[in-house]
Amino acid sequence: MKGSYRYRVYYEDTDAGGIVYHANYLKFCERARSDYFYQQDASPQRGDKHFVIISMEAKFKASGRLGDMLSVTLDVVHISKASMKLHQKVFCGDKLLFEMDGVYVLTNKEGKPVRLSDEDIKLLKP
Numbered sequence: 609m610k611g612s613y614r615y616r617v618y619y620e621d622t623d624a625g626g627i628v629y630h631a632n633y634l635k636f637c638e639r640a641r642s643d644y645f646y647q648q649d650a651s652p653q654r655g656d657k658h659f660v661i662i663s664m665e666a667k668f669k670a671s672g673r674l675g676d677m678l679s680v681t682l683d684v685v686h687i688s689k690a691s692m693k694l695h696q697k698v699f700c701g702d703k704l705l706f707e708m709d710g711v712y713v714l715t716n717k718e719g720k721p722v723r724l725s726d727e728d729i730k731l732l733k734p
Contacts, residue, residue, distance in 0.1 A: 610683050611647070613640040617676045628672035633706040637696045640680040648731055657722055659712040662691070666708040676700045687732055690714055690721045 621632045641659075645652040652659065672678055679699045686693040691713045698706040713721045714728065724732070 611640065611644045612679055612681045613643050615639060615678050615680065617672050617674055617678060619674060621672075622674050626674040628676075628705075630668060633666070633668070633672075633698055634708070636678060636680050636698055636706075637682070637708060637710075640682050640696065641694070644682060645731070650731055654714065654725075654728060656717045657714050659692075660715050660719075661710050662713050664708055664710045666706065668706055670700075670703055670705045672698070672700050672705050678705070684732055685709070687724070687729060689723050692724075692732055 615636055617628055621628055621635075623629045642652045677700070680696060681699070682694055682696045684692055685695050691711055693709065693711045695709050696707065697704060714724055716722050
């Protein structure tokens with residue numbers, strides 16, 4: 609899994625000062641993860657299974673602003689039998705605004721971890 613996706617910062621993404629609200633960086637990253645699947649003619653929901661985040665480390669480097677065009681990148685760092693670790697970055701031009709590492713587990717409808725299928729692994733490998 610590797611990709612880069614562009615999103616504009618809208619008023620709804622900002623605080624009263626026109627600066628991207630901190631939690632919205634996570635939303636931009638989530639959109640990029642979903643868009644990766646959609647561009648592969650797949651869904652982030654894998655049948656009756658879906659990925660849930662179990663851990664994350666986030667670093668805020670600079671602020672995005674109303675009207676900015678952001679680029680969100682994602683790279684698979686590791687794939688195991690039931691999880692994946694992603695590294696994502698948010699840029700405005702060449703300026704790094706935010707980066708995060710997240711570990712995602714594939715779970716069934718009861719919320720229990722399940723193995724990634726060969727198809728899932730093929731879809732996620734860079």
